[in-house]
Amino acid sequence: MNLLALTPDGSSKHCCSGLTKAVAPACFLLVLTVLLAMIGGSGARAEAVPAAAPQLVAYDMRVAGDEIRTRVVIEFEQKPEFSFHLLASPHRMVVDLPETLFGIDDDVARSRGLLSDIRFGLMAPGRSRIVFSAIGPMKPEMAKVIENGAGGGFRMVFDLVAISNTEFDTLMHEQQWSGSTPRSGKSGRLAKSEPEAKKRFTVAIDPGHGGIDAGARGRNGLQEKDLTLEISQTLKGILADYADIRVVMTREDDRFVSLAERVRIARQYEADLFVSIHADSIRLRGVRGASVYTLSDKASDKMAQQLAASENRSDLIAGLSLEDEPDGVADILIDLTRRETHLFSAGMARSVVDSFEGNIKLINNPIRSAGFRVLRAHDVPSVLVELGYLSNVEDEKLLRDPKWREKTAVLLASAIDSFRRKTRSVNN
Numbered sequence: 001m002n003l004l005a006l007t008p009d010g011s012s013k014h015c016c017s018g019l020t021k022a023v024a025p026a027c028f029l030l031v032l033t034v035l036l037a038m039i040g041g042s043g044a045r046a047e048a049v050p051a052a053a054p055q056l057v058a059y060d061m062r063v064a065g066d067e068i069r070t071r072v073v074i075e076f077e078q079k080p081e082f083s084f085h086l087l088a089s090p091h092r093m094v095v096d097l098p099e100t101l102f103g104i105d106d107d108v109a110r111s112r113g114l115l116s117d118i119r120f121g122l123m124a125p126g127r128s129r130i131v132f133s134a135i136g137p138m139k140p141e142m143a144k145v146i147e148n149g150a151g152g153g154f155r156m157v158f159d160l161v162a163i164s165n166t167e168f169d170t171l172m173h174e175q176q177w178s179g180s181t182p183r184s185g186k187s188g189r190l191a192k193s194e195p196e197a198k199k200r201f202t203v204a205i206d207p208g209h210g211g212i213d214a215g216a217r218g219r220n221g222l223q224e225k226d227l228t229l230e231i232s233q234t235l236k237g238i239l240a241d242y243a244d245i246r247v248v249m250t251r252e253d254d255r256f257v258s259l260a261e262r263v264r265i266a267r268q269y270e271a272d273l274f275v276s277i278h279a280d281s282i283r284l285r286g287v288r289g290a291s292v293y294t295l296s297d298k299a300s301d302k303m304a305q306q307l308a309a310s311e312n313r314s315d316l317i318a319g320l321s322l323e324d325e326p327d328g329v330a331d332i333l334i335d336l337t338r339r340e341t342h343l344f345s346a347g348m349a350r351s352v353v354d355s356f357e358g359n360i361k362l363i364n365n366p367i368r369s370a371g372f373r374v375l376r377a378h379d380v381p382s383v384l385v386e387l388g389y390l391s392n393v394e395d396e397k398l399l400r401d402p403k404w405r406e407k408t409a410v411l412l413a414s415a416i417d418s419f420r421r422k423t424r425s426v427n428n
């Protein structure tokens with residue numbers, strides 16, 4: 001109630017100029033030094049200084065979360081009045097404050113989750129600003145000031161969530177917010193509107209692993225991350241011939257992409273389908289063949305459970321910490337209530353198996369489910385395809401074979417197209 005007079009001004013384009021990471025603490029120290037010098041002769045204590053003291057002091061900032069949801073908490077000594085607005089190219093959120101002294105440590109994680117940078121400083125006499133730069137379109141789902149308990153002071157809390165390009169554009173145009181939440185896009189995605197119906201069917205192809213996370217390794221040395229990238233690129237090439245299908249890739253080269261970032265990319269481009277490509281390894285070396293997984297809170301079987309646990313380790317391999325993620329497994333469970341997405345995911349799994357049947361060897365009961373973090377977009381039907389097992393020598397031989405790869409990519413493309421036709425005929 002105390003905030004959010006959003007200013008849709010174009011005047012803030014140069015908001016970053018003059019602000020540097022080092023300015024705020026340096027400024028704080030400088031002012032302190034001046035204050036101490038002023039009072040040094042009299043032996044008075046700092047708090048005895050009269051009205052010259054700054055009106056607003058921000059003394060701490062914490063950032064937590066992942067590429068889907070990031071929380072920023074800023075501690076103030078006094079209650080801050082503030083307004084904020086969004087800026088595009090690059091995606092930013094600007095928070096305007098009365099003149100503020102920033103005594104925030106330099107070691108605050110300024111690039112974490114959705115944020116690539118945070119800058120703050122003086123804009124003009126009487127006006128300070130914080131600029132949050134993001135890795136993609138986002139919006140504050142919550143923005144409020146909360147009075148601290150016994151310790152005193154106030155904290156400003158922003159919950160930033162990843163959104164689609166379309167929703168960001170809409171928010172940019174509206175720039176009207178009320179209360180502590182934006183007016184539109186309750187679920188982090190715009191309601192299905194007419195642009196969606198006209199939009200080309202978009203599939204996000206997700207080559208599993210990458211960079212520091214090599215994934216499984218075949219007994220003869222084939223690396224999962226290379227195989228998934230190559231097949232994904234072949235698939236992309238094949239889908240380019242389908243006039244009604246647009247492809248978005250979560251990675252195009254050998255780089256690490258966190259599981260949350262993969263989901264975020266799919267949602268940024270409003271993917272109608274997310275297909276994660278893998279070829280893992282399991283202890284049972286005799287097991288071979290392809291399988292397709294969907295998200296579920298309870299694993300369909302032990303093998304699916306172990307596979308999900310192994311896939312979910314991807315972020316840990318790269319040294320990411322999951323401990324302070326605001327949305328954990330609990331969110332996956334909530335998301336599962338999105339029955340429609342779940343049914344569509346199951347439909348896609350069926351499409352893949354139908355397409356593979358008789359052409360590609362499948363494991364027994366090839367449609368399985370478990371708690372795969374990469375399948376957690378609640379509004380994008382998502383499947384994870386295991387093309388085979390690198391732990392099996394014969395499978396590895398096939399997975400190396402360019403002809404087999406091409407054939408598999410063609411069959412996957414046909415499964416995607418068949419899913420597209422089914423869902424489009426339901427929606428239109």
Ligand SMILES: [Zn+2]
Binds near residue numbers: 277
């Ligand atoms: Zn994998």
